[in-house]
Amino acid sequence: MTVIQVDHVSRWFGNVVAVNDVTMTIGPGVTGLLGPNGAGKSTLLHMMGGFLSPSTGTVTLDGAPTWRNQEIYRHIGLVPERESMYDFLTGREFVVANAELFGLATPGADAQVAIDTVEMEYAADRRIATYSKGMRQRIKMASALVHQPSVLLLDEPFNGMDPRQRMQLMDLLRKMGAEGRTVLFSSHILEEVEQLAHHIEVMVAGRHAASGDYRQIRRLMVDRPHKYTVRTSDNRALAAALIADASTSGVEFDPREDVLHVQAVDFVGFTRRLPKVAREAGIRLFEVSPTDESLESVFTYLVGAR
Template identity: 70%
Template sequence: MMGGLLPPSTGSVTLDGEVIWRNEQIYRRIGLVPEREAMYDVVTGWEFVLANARLHRLPDPEAAAHRALETVEMTGAQGRGIATYSKGMKQRIKMATALVHDPPVLLLDEPFNGMDPRQRLQLMDLLVEMGRRGRTVLFSSHILEEVEQIATNIQVMVAGRHAASGDFREIRRLMTERPHQYTIRSDDDRALAAAIMAEGACPGCG
């Protein structure tokens, strides 16, 4: 919905006050990296990024494509077919296409999937630097380590519903303070109860 690919079931999604759905002009301001790995494997990395630059009708698409590939450190492999890329390399080439038109907003769905440790750190540093320069970077991740190192504002979704907001420490505190409920099953309930009471582990039981 935030990328303009699906209509919201209720309400609206806007960017700087403009509705995103069915607004082609808004795509000039959004860079999208989808989680799905499917790509145009019959072309090279250079051809793929250059095609995106041309679709955006940039004044100098070749220069823009080279700049984007350099940013994600893929110039050395730009002449190879995408079919030969590792998963991490495909992630970086998708990142280049998202950056080629220099959008102020980036939407990244699990952007670190398949990357080796060096690639992961390089992309983390890149996203942090982009944020410092004023770009809005919104990414999804189920790995808390990634979130802790990059995000300044966290939104937690549970089963498709918004569960919490805040910085990393606030979210951690909510997770720690959340009450836990344990279920213990036994073949001899009386013996189990006696053992628990004997250990003093059941306040109020006596």
């Protein structure tokens, strides 16, 4: 059982704080590292993989520090988001080279197993320069798997993949998690994490925002205050009706745009109550649209809700 422990870790680059006092434990199975772009996910993954040192705090693999510890590379496979490949090599040559760097006794055979695992045999002898983004992702995956690591760290692994490739990779990661390996992948797409991860860690603006299974995180998102823009045939009458309702905490009339800005504290109650209130008052609803549904706004709420 391989466990990564992140203990009060921060990392800054000059005056920019990329990761701010993060503590989390990543164990066997598939864990999703979820957050908007720029949340600090890549920096955290690179510290887990031993490629960056924490400015403060510690990152350990089964109790051993990941920074300046060559032994951990026998146990870790890293698939970075950015391209880190030699385009003049074929896919097979690239994976074999990684097998040789790990000092494997049979690099050719081990490379073949890894290539077959990611279903890239059909293009293994083509130059990487001819690969699509999705194919590059899969051959990087093969190079990370060539030494059969117990820990796999993947940074936005589904970028550039077509639906079939995504399903193949998801099936592979599920299988690895079921085998007891520790799999951590980052994503800014909630649906990817929902389909694959049994556990979720949420990052926002360098901070650890939430932790738990998907249902727990989703419940926090649904239960948060929601802001809506509402346009009706009688905005003032609807505002008077809504302000007294327990599902809302505030209603503001914007005369310039002739709309209402409503903050709902009971998401389910508000969505049920609004059409009923409008119907009872003889008010027609022309527009009801959320104004804060971006991932950034959702995750920023989670930071404050901890």
